[in-house]
Amino acid sequence: MTASKYVEPSGDQKAGYLHYRRPASPWELFRKEEGIPVYSGFGVKNSKDLPRVDWERLGGKGTYIQLTGTNNRTGMFVVEVPARGALKPQKHFWEERYIVLEGRGSTEVSKAGSTAKTTFEWQPWSIFSIPINADFQIVNATSTPAILLAINSAPHMINMFQSKSFVFDNPYNFEERFGGNLEDYWKPAEEFESHPVQGRAMLKSNLFPDAAHCYLPLDNNRGPGYRWVSPNMVGNTSVGGFIAEYPSGRYSKAHHHGSGVVLICLKGHGYSYNWPAVEGGLNPWRDGKADLVKVQEYEAGGMVAAAPTPTSETWFHQHFATGREPFRVHAIAAGTGSQGGQEGDMVAGVGAEITDGGRAIPYYMEDPFIRQHYEEQLKLNGAEFNMPPEVYTESGANININYA
Ligand SMILES: [Fe+2]
Structure with a gap:
């Protein structure tokens, strides 16, 4: 951009333009x-x-x-x-x-x-x-x-x-990430650790030979039978995420946050809903706001943005396995995460429901259209609805049954 000379305002005039366009980054x-x-x-x-x-x-x-x-x-x-x-x-x-x-x-x-x-x-x-x-x-x-x-x-x-x-063209070597004895650097790891913040599964491995079929441990946070691991690779601090899997015939609870995360399908097929949390509310179909819901179908190699908004709005998103095989996704982002708070701040876990101060809608509170439409989609794909009935009751909403 070419610089021009600044002219100071006179009297009560405000400096600068009333509307301005940001240039290309x-x-x-x-x-x-x-x-x-x-x-x-x-x-x-x-x-x-x-x-x-x-x-x-x-x-x-x-x-x-x-x-x-x-x-x-x-x-x-x-x-x-x-x-x-x-x-x-x-x-x-x-x-x-x-x-x-x-x-x-x-x-x-x-x-x-x-x-x-x-x-x-x-x-x-x-x-x-x-x-x-x-x-x-x-x-x-x-x-x-x-x-x-x-x-x-x-x-x-x-x-x-x-x-x-x-x-x-930068000569700096990150010895702490890629240094020492490199003989086993690309040897896939198999030992799951406990994630230091979340207490969920983490695997420090620079290579996943087959992320579509490798073992994923049980997690249950987004839905019954949900499997999850957070890969920790080559000392990355910015690019990260998790690999998760829904059993056939099951789907996640909707939860909301800001934009940035992309879900990439590694196996099976499914669809995701996205809707603005404040404008759409908890039950957008029932409340006549179905037009706010964006639907994306995707298969292995396909993807969807979770909370696709360029603004600071938070959006609900919800994921559905439609195939006869499990639906596996890699959720990934660069440089997201809540960095604004203080060290030691408590944040509700991702499985926490709105009734517990979290961001997820319990199944018993969700819009009735969600389940009805899902059952239709499963039929079209020759797959069976497989949600445990107790998750649709208030007493059964938040129990972590060991759904294998
Ligand atoms: Fe999310």
């Missing part, structure tokens, strides 16, 4: 310069179906995905690695996680000033993360293209530093 300008499409919206049935074009910087074909409410926060793209080829070597000062949608290959990772390479192999539904600022190259040794979905914190870093040489 450095991230938005960078995304434009990349010359590939940007898909926007609140979800997509399958991200593999989005058109991909030649992407000079990466050396494959790609598209950006910027779902509503994620702009300037979470970077997402789909990239196609050519058959018997590789993407260009990369290095960047942001955290990045990959989900393999199709194909098999390997990734070589090394650090500045070292010729030693670490390597691991990947297959459909592998999830891996690249240590921040490491050198890496994604290789496809097979005769068909590979398709990978990436999630990163590029928007934060590009907006903060506004310097391509800083983010792409």
